[in-house]
Amino acid sequence: MSKLIASNLHRRFREGGQDLHVLRGVDLDVRDREWLAILGRSGSGKSTLLHLLGGLDRPTEGSVAFNGDDLFKLPGGKLDRYRNAHVGFVFQFYHLLPELNALENVLVSSMIGSSAFAWPGRKRAARQRAAELLGRVGLAERLRHRPNKLSGGERQRVAIARALMNAPDVLLADEPTGNLDADTSASIIELFRSLHAAGQTIVMVTHDDAVASAADRQVTLVEGRLSTSAG
Amino acid sequence: MYKLVLISKYLRRKLAPMFAALAVTLCTMMVIIVISVMGGFLDLLRASAQRLSGDVIVSAGSFTGFPYYQELIDAIDALPEAEAATPIIRSYGLLKLGDRNNPVEVEGILPEGYDRVVGYKQSLYWTTQKMLDAFDHRYEPPLDEYEQSYRDKLAEQDLVEFGMTFDPPAARKQRAGRDDLDAIVLGIEISPRNQRDEQGRYDINRSSISDDVTLTVLPLTSEGGVLDLEIKPRPFAVVNEFKSGLYDVDANRVYVRLDTLQKMLLMDAWEKLDDEGFPTGEKTQPRVTEVLVKAAPGVPLEALRRAVDGAVRKVQRRHADMPVLFTMTWEERHRTLLSAVQNEKGMVTFLFVIISVVAVVMVGTTLYMIVLEKTRDIGILRAIGASRLGIANVFLGYGLAIGIIGALIGAGLAYLIVNNLNGIQEWLAAWFGWRMWNPQTYYFDRIPDEVKTTDAVAIGIGAVISCVVGALISAFIAARQDPIEALRHE
Ligand SMILES: Nc1ncnc2c1ncn2[C@@H]1O[C@H](COP(=O)(O)OP(=O)(O)OP(=O)(O)O)[C@@H](O)[C@H]1O
Numbered sequence: 127m128s129k130l131i132a133s134n135l136h137r138r139f140r141e142g143g144q145d146l147h148v149l150r151g152v153d154l155d156v157r158d159r160e161w162l163a164i165l166g167r168s169g170s171g172k173s174t175l176l177h178l179l180g181g182l183d184r185p186t187e188g189s190v191a192f193n194g195d196d197l198f199k200l201p202g203g204k205l206d207r208y209r210n211a212h213v214g215f216v217f218q219f220y221h222l223l224p225e226l227n228a229l230e231n232v233l234v235s236s237m238i239g240s241s242a243f244a245w246p247g248r249k250r251a252a253r254q255r256a257a258e259l260l261g262r263v264g265l266a267e268r269l270r271h272r273p274n275k276l277s278g279g280e281r282q283r284v285a286i287a288r289a290l291m292n293a294p295d296v297l298l299a300d301e302p303t304g305n306l307d308a309d310t311s312a313s314i315i316e317l318f319r320s321l322h323a324a325g326q327t328i329v330m331v332t333h334d335d336a337v338a339s340a341a342d343r344q345v346t347l348v349e350g351r352l353s354t355s356a357g
Numbered sequence: 358m359y360k361l362v363l364i365s366k367y368l369r370r371k372l373a374p375m376f377a378a379l380a381v382t383l384c385t386m387m388v389i390i391v392i393s394v395m396g397g398f399l400d401l402l403r404a405s406a407q408r409l410s411g412d413v414i415v416s417a418g419s420f421t422g423f424p425y426y427q428e429l430i431d432a433i434d435a436l437p438e439a440e441a442a443t444p445i446i447r448s449y450g451l452l453k454l455g456d457r458n459n460p461v462e463v464e465g466i467l468p469e470g471y472d473r474v475v476g477y478k479q480s481l482y483w484t485t486q487k488m489l490d491a492f493d494h495r496y497e498p499p500l501d502e503y504e505q506s507y508r509d510k511l512a513e514q515d516l517v518e519f520g521m522t523f524d525p526p527a528a529r530k531q532r533a534g535r536d537d538l539d540a541i542v543l544g545i546e547i548s549p550r551n552q553r554d555e556q557g558r559y560d561i562n563r564s565s566i567s568d569d570v571t572l573t574v575l576p577l578t579s580e581g582g583v584l585d586l587e588i589k590p591r592p593f594a595v596v597n598e599f600k601s602g603l604y605d606v607d608a609n610r611v612y613v614r615l616d617t618l619q620k621m622l623l624m625d626a627w628e629k630l631d632d633e634g635f636p637t638g639e640k641t642q643p644r645v646t647e648v649l650v651k652a653a654p655g656v657p658l659e660a661l662r663r664a665v666d667g668a669v670r671k672v673q674r675r676h677a678d679m680p681v682l683f684t685m686t687w688e689e690r691h692r693t694l695l696s697a698v699q700n701e702k703g704m705v706t707f708l709f710v711i712i713s714v715v716a717v718v719m720v721g722t723t724l725y726m727i728v729l730e731k732t733r734d735i736g737i738l739r740a741i742g743a744s745r746l747g748i749a750n751v752f753l754g755y756g757l758a759i760g761i762i763g764a765l766i767g768a769g770l771a772y773l774i775v776n777n778l779n780g781i782q783e784w785l786a787a788w789f790g791w792r793m794w795n796p797q798t799y800y801f802d803r804i805p806d807e808v809k810t811t812d813a814v815a816i817g818i819g820a821v822i823s824c825v826v827g828a829l830i831s832a833f834i835a836a837r838q839d840p841i842e843a844l845r846h847e
């Protein structure tokens with residue numbers, strides 16, 4: 127069964143009169159419970175593709191189908207809902223909210239998903255889940271710390287906890303180990319492995335073959351198209 | 358829900374919102390103070406003007422006045438809309454005070470009735486108590502026998518009563534050598550010796566209350582000629598002075614009894630003479646120039662004016678020789694003064710508009726800066742599912758919060774300052790010798806120190822609305838961005 131189906135995705139950027147054709151007809155089928163790694167050189171368009179899968183950006187052409195619906199034909203509210211509830215996004219550069227502490231950064235995606243009236247009823251359970259997730263990524267002691275008090279690896283793990291908060295159908299991670307040392311990378315991969323074992327669908331972007339080899343399946347972006355590469 | 362959390366976080370973590378809130382605080386405070394003080398003065402002025410002329414005035418518009426006024430007053434008294442009516446003569450004369458001749462406005466009044474319509478009694482400035490206070494201030498206790506008896510004598514006199522009866526004390530009549538000596542009450546600013554001190558008070562030792570003056574008036578014919586060829590100054594004993602609250606009036610007006618002025622102006626009843634100069638046995642009607650009417654409680658001005666107009670017509674129908682009479686409200690009588698007041702209100706409103714624009718721009722810029730600074734955060738929030746409306750609401754709510762905080766603090770400070778304005782002024786005067794409000798120069802003794810709650814609430818709401826308006830553009834800009842655009846923002 128497929129979770130996400132991307133068909134014939136094109137993405138061009140027009141910048142300063144120059145036309146940059148980054149994605150040139152990407153077809154991708156993300157299967158349920160699989161762990162997929164997307165490889166490619168820097169600038170090949172990996173992040174661009176992941177953003178399209180996460181509904182953060184719009185393709186110049188083509189579609190991404192989730193549960194049979196084309197994401198980019200959904201009304202604005204539904205697309206917001208998709209981003210909030212159905213995918214969890216881990217950014218290449220963490221992107222935490224600097225004013226909020228670790229716990230609040232994780233909670234915020236749950237808050238966005240519930241109205242101000244519903245929130246008081248859900249708050250307790252949500253806090254518990256957020257704390258639990260942070261515990262699972264090894265940050266049980268850092269709940270009240272703000273991002274500027276955390277190391278890169280710790281920030282990345284907060285970002286992962288945030289992405290998992292609403293139990294997404296698909297976890298999209300953009301270079302989750304890109305800026306980390308070998309030991310920290312290994313611990314993140316270990317975390318993904320256990321998530322995968324528990325049935326989490328994961329799409330991970332990386333340019334590191336060693337990291338990619340942990341995944342079930344690897345695809346490579348070359349000249350705007352995907353080619354299957356041997357794992 | 359994240360909106361509230363973010364708003365409160367943004368409010369607490371940044372300097373910029375503090376500046377915006379400070380700007381709102383200052384603007385709100387300033388406007389409330391200006392409106393309160395200015396409005397206070399305007400209200401004082403209006404109240405004084407109204408107090409001086411009752412609510413509705415009936416006038417012949419001439420110095421010769423009109424007869425049958427008692428009939429008119431009886432008719433007005435019968436109206437349910439009118440509480441009281443009193444006749445007056447308004448004329449002009451020369452007052453000789455010391456060696457100065459002052460042109461003055463002379464009003465002849467019936468003190469009791471006049472008091473009922475315009476609150477004359479309470480405008481009399483000198484009271485026995487003020488006189489005794491001044492005495493006690495001068496003589497240290499214990500008093501010797503002579504001083505004590507002098508004080509007792511002072512205490513026996515009722516200065517206000519003299520101003521009501523217009524009957525000078527016997528000693529004054531003796532001194533003048535006239536048993537029929539009449540009394541006069543002067544506006545307190547007429548005598549140049551009367552000076553206000555820093556609290557706006559006058560000194561009884563410099564007052565005119567034991568002076569003798571003379572008054573000259575011109576009896577006029579209906580053609581405007583002078584009636585009596587032998588016009589002589591008439592002596593009067595000053596028994597009190599009044600302070601109405603309108604400088605122009607206090608510097609120009611004197612009061613005498615109505616019947617005294619009628620005699621002086623030949624407007625009293627006198628026997629008509631035939632062509633050869635023999636008495637005919639027929640008497641003329643006494644005349645006055647105006648009748649002042651006070652409204653019964655709760656009766657609108659215009660309703661009273663219409664009712665009085667009806668009474669005037671009724672009397673006019675009975676007497677063919679009654680001149681045309683005009684009925685006007687006190688607002689019409691004081692139109693020039695009130696239009697000046699109105700103008701100043703316009704000025705204040707204009708000021709208010711400018712200040713609101715300043716507040717809008719301040720909050721607008723602050724929020725715009727915050728939006729720019731927070732663009733990445735906006736991208737993050739959108740990426741994890743926040744809607745455009747939600748983002749717009751964060752910034753609108755932010756503007757609202759800044760507005761509410763600023764308006765509340767501003768209103769609170771304004772309240773404190775205005776309520777203690779006179780105390781603050783005393784304090785400034787004591788420490789720095791500086792008076793922002795000097796009753797020596799200005800006519801009201803005190804700076805108005807009351808904030809009208811309705812004004813304050815309206816201004817506060819205005820400030821909050823200004824802030825939300827200022828936040829609109831920023832909120833719109835924030836909401837417009839796509840998540841990835843915002844995330845790529847450096
Ligand atoms: N909004 C944009 N406007 C213009 N050019 C863009 C935009 N987004 C991406 N690009 C360009 O598209 C190309 C692909 O960018 P992308 O970030 O997807 O690469 P990447 O494979 O993720 O690279 P890296 O491994 O360095 O993260 C780059 O050349 C980039 O400059």
Ligand SMILES: [Mg+2]
Nearest residue numbers: 172173218300
């Ligand atoms: Mg990238």
